Amino acid sequence: MVIGDGRVPAPTHLYKIVAAFNEGSPERTAVAAFVVPNIPISREVSELTKYEVSLEKLKSLTGFSFHPQLPSQTTTNLCVSDRNSCKLKSWEELELYFAMKKVKYAKSQKDIDTAVVTLKDNHVKFDQKLLSQIEKKQTELRHATNA
Structure with missing residues (x-):
């Protein structure tokens, strides 16, 4: 009906x-x-x-x-x-924001790699802030492994 x-x-x-x-x-x-x-x-x-x-x-x-x-x-x-x-964020700004969070809270290199691949697949340009966060997290993970 x-x-x-x-x-x-x-x-x-x-x-x-x-x-x-x-x-x-x-x-x-x-x-x-x-x-x-x-x-x-x-x-x-x-x-x-x-x-x-x-x-x-x-x-x-x-x-x-x-x-x-x-x-x-x-x-x-x-x-x-x-x-x-x-303020509304652009799609790229949102992608970078979420990638920063994923990298910041990554528990392994694989978690970082997953975030990086997602950005590359979506053709998002990496900014200096994200590159610094990746480097910082990788250093953190290396020190945790060696401890």
């Missing part, structure tokens, strides 16, 4: 709230809220701040109360306190 015209309704917009908590210092809590259209977003939009809304605005749009336990007088805006937190 088909109800209506058979199409499945989809939301026109989506929302996301990002809260960065510091358990030892609640006064350092930072929050950002976004409402984005439910369409592909061009990589030309480098700043998420284009879609940023206040928690109060999001509450009025949705009817939901978000994080009522946060003390509003000490909560800061994440996009203002750390401008890099609200």
